[in-house]
Amino acid sequence: MGNLKELASMIPGVSKMMKNIDVDENAFKGIEAIIQSMTPGERSNPAILNGSRRQRIAKGSGTTVQEVNKLIKQFDDTRKMMRMITTSKGNKRMPMLKK
Numbered sequence: 001m002g003n004l005k006e007l008a009s010m011i012p013g014v015s016k017m018m019k020n021i022d023v024d025e026n027a028f029k030g031i032e033a034i035i036q037s038m039t040p041g042e043r044s045n046p047a048i049l050n051g052s053r054r055q056r057i058a059k060g061s062g063t064t065v066q067e068v069n070k071l072i073k074q075f076d077d078t079r080k081m082m083r084m085i086t087t088s089k090g091n092k093r094m095p096m097l098k099k
Helices: 004-009 025-038 042-043 053-063 064-088 088-093
Strands: none
Touching: 025 053, 025 064, 053 064
């Protein structure tokens, strides 16, 4: 995909914010390992992840169950934020995202 900083600079408004930020490319290797350790069904529906599945994912990715839980929580929080932005109420708060 290329350099993350270059990719983010293609998003309108983000290039100004990314000027002074240094992005460590290795920071995403653990996240990628966790996601690659999931089955396609788990990736599409993380709600099915129970304790034994989380343990299997952690073992397969070389991480801990806590790191898997943290990633899933971040994903859920991001999903909620994106839903809020895409609703009509969210668009009133963020008029720059309207089409």
